[in-house]
Amino acid sequence: MQTLLKDFKSVSLDETNRLAKMLSRAENKYVVNFKQYSALLAAVREDYAVLDIYGRNEFQYASCYYDDNFACYNEHHQSRRHRFKVRTRKYVNSGLMFFEVKLKGLRGRTDKHRMGCDSFVMPEIEGEHLRMLNELHSKNYRKEMHFDLTPSLIVNYSRCTLVALNGGERVTIDFDLGFKLPEGESDAVQIGHNFIIIETKSADGRGKADSALKKMGVRKASKCSKYCIGVNLTGEGHKNNNFLHTVKRARNNIVLVCSAAMEAAQ
Secondary structure, eight states, X not given: OGGGGTTSEEEOHHHHHHHHOOSEEEEEEEEEOHHHHHHHHHHHTTTEEEEOBTTBOOEEEEEEEEESTTHHHHHHHTTOSSEEEEEEEEETTTTEEEEEEEEEOGGGOEEEEEEEOSOSSOSSOOHHHHHHHHHHHHHHHSSOXXXXXXXXXXXEEEEEXXXXXXXXXXXEEEEEEEXXXXXXXXXXXXXXXXXXXXXXXXXXXXXXXXXXXXXXXXXXXXXXOHHHHHHHHTTOOSOOGGGHHHHHHHHTTEEEXXXXXXXXXX
């Protein structure tokens, strides 16, 4: 993956946040194979820089998602206009961790809020993190948050980030995805790098990467997130009609399955 990015200009984390922090944005998701990924990079090389931190442009992430008997998953499946996602995120290379809340709302926009945390897998959400979640939910949806959120899925992946040179647009490229249940290491599914999730984040959802992907004939896969894919591949997703196409592509690229996840992944 890194080899294909060697001809891109580099941009620091501070400059990335200045040009395209994108905590409030329109998001588009795409699923591509390695050949399509290579073609996209060739098409946008002059328009973007790659995030570089101490000579690295590929970073490892881990996310622990929280749900209430998969009620949040079901709201996503139903395309509920007002839905939210809660996770803790660990930047593996630096060890930094954050508690994050993503809210879907007005005109399909996504707002992300976060604060630091000391634990990657929280048995329950409490204290300042629960107050933050309750306040955001009440402010955005005008009603109280009644979900009893507990750890439901852990996702590990590698990421490269592109930033538009003229600002206002960020593109994340996620690959080598792994999914496991919070209870143990044995229930795990690993996806090979021919299954790549590209997510564009811009003010209006019509950035240069979106245009390039459209010209390539790549359609949006906006109804399926890493969380929803993982829930299905680990056998926890009961309703999945809206996700079938993307989940099938992920299943066809599985390179490792352990224990109880075996039956779900077949």
